[in-house]
Amino acid sequence: MAAGLAALLDDIAALAKVAAASVDDVSAAAGRASVKAAGVVVDDTAVTPRYVSGFTPDRELPMIRRIAVGSLRNKLLFILPAALLLSQFLPWLLTPLLMVGGTYLAFEGAEKLYELVTGHGKESAESPEVGDGHQTPLPAGAQGEDTEKVMVAGAIRTDFILSTEIMVIALNEVADQGLASRAVILAVVAVMITVLVYGVVALIVKMDDIGLHLAATRQGRVAAAGRMMVRAMPKVLAVLSTVGIVAMLWVGGHILLVGVDELGWHAPYDVVHHAEEAVHGVAGVGGVLGWLTNTLASALVGLLVGAVVVAVLHLIPRRKGAAAAH
Template sequence: MPSGLFALLDDISALVKASAASLDDVPAQVAKTTGKVSGIVIDDTAVTPKYVVGLDPSRELSVIYQIAKKSLINKLLILSPAALLLGYFAPWAITPILMVGGAYLCFEGYEKVHSLFSHHPDGHPEQEQIKEITPEELEKERVGSAVRTDIILSAEIMAIAYSQITGQPIVNQLIVMLAVAVFITVAVYGFVGLIVKADDMGLHLTGDKYPPATQKIGRGIVKFMPHFLRWLGYVGTAAMLWVGAEIIAHGIPFTAHLLHDLEQNLSSMPVVAWLSKALACGVAGLAIGFIVEKLVVLVKRVFSRSEK
């Protein structure tokens, strides 16, 4: 009996050591996974600030907190378990889902690019019918819209995160997925909060109680932030096209080999290789977005005719 107990203890000790050894790799896995989703993170960061434009400045951080909280809940309670379950029961579905999400990102990116260069015949944007709503209703509407956009991007983030840890022990998968969900959410919405309140901080620094040099810095921040937000929007759009097309390309063996060969041929110049791949994916993303947009218009016309 004692010998059996010692044998059991030895087995438990070996299991604990093996688990500890595998958990040592978790930080590296989290870092690798976070790097893979950086393009979508940039896009998420670039998109979110627009949802607080026009709201009461005193409510900006509250709105961002509401969006961040719902984003984290979606990642932890819906998207991460869904990715793990799909990976276990239907691993073949991960790549098609990623590709559909990539097509959506290309579509969104194309829509943004198209809106930048499209002009109405009279030189003015079409006047939309504006309904009067209370500030509370506007805030609720903005939060809902932001969460709907975020859940698409978050789904892509968690699916890509899972694709990087397939084959790992289930404990590692759980820890990495949860760590990525928390880290990405805190990083994105923490940075968004800084961006949104940067002009307020700059305005505060222009007060008479601060020395002239500090006041000058404050005025510079106030002048700089509108330009920064505009360029951040451009970066977000480019990231949408680049990431969306790259996701689709990696789901098709032929295009995946093309991207791999491109990187290999320019491996002696890493920066040039990265820029070439990003440019190729960006152009491909525009083309994919254009095709998806035409399909969406066609489907809408078919449904509208059937309704009539």
């Protein structure tokens, strides 16, 4: 009896170890996949606060909650099953699909740079019905349930595009796992990313309100910190937007470099790899220099590809229209 109980306890302990190892594996894989999706995550975080700009403070968090729920529904009910079916039955499509997403990221980053340089982004505001998150804030009087619904729906549509990129990037990182493991890992990534993005968005959106409250109700250093928070928010959003642009170019370019290498064109990535090796031997900082070299090369590729797409979609049609007008 005692021997049987001991054997049972040993079996339970072994199963617990296997389960713990599986949880560790899932957590590690989900972490790697989430890091690879960093560029899209930063862009998602930078874009979303604009959808609640212009609404009264008491409506901001409810709107963010509705957008977050819609984002999670997109990931778990639509994108996740589609991604799993793709990886299971058409795995050869994963790399080309990922490269399409990388091109889109590069285009987004290059387009934002183009708008910063030329000022075209300030000339016209897109309709909230079909906008991509770059529309101007609502006028102060544009309140009401219908307006909220329109803005939340627009934010969820924008999030669907970004969430698809996140999930495909994550799927590519765990393509060698079994179907059940892929499903669990992607579900974990979906929840982690959604909580991270919309938790940060909520904090960003309410930061100035928190600062105003501290400045009005406290004294001394606490009140000064509140005033500093209010003054800092425009700069924080500007920095976040800049980091998002760089991250999109870097991640998009890296996806394209790796993709063409996997499809058989090795020359571009070989050049980057040789450049990495050339600086990797520098004592003390070789690893950092190697990472910076790869990152810079990826960002340049992203900028080049993105600039070509921007030219095709914006500059060439505009010049044709100007020529037709004359």
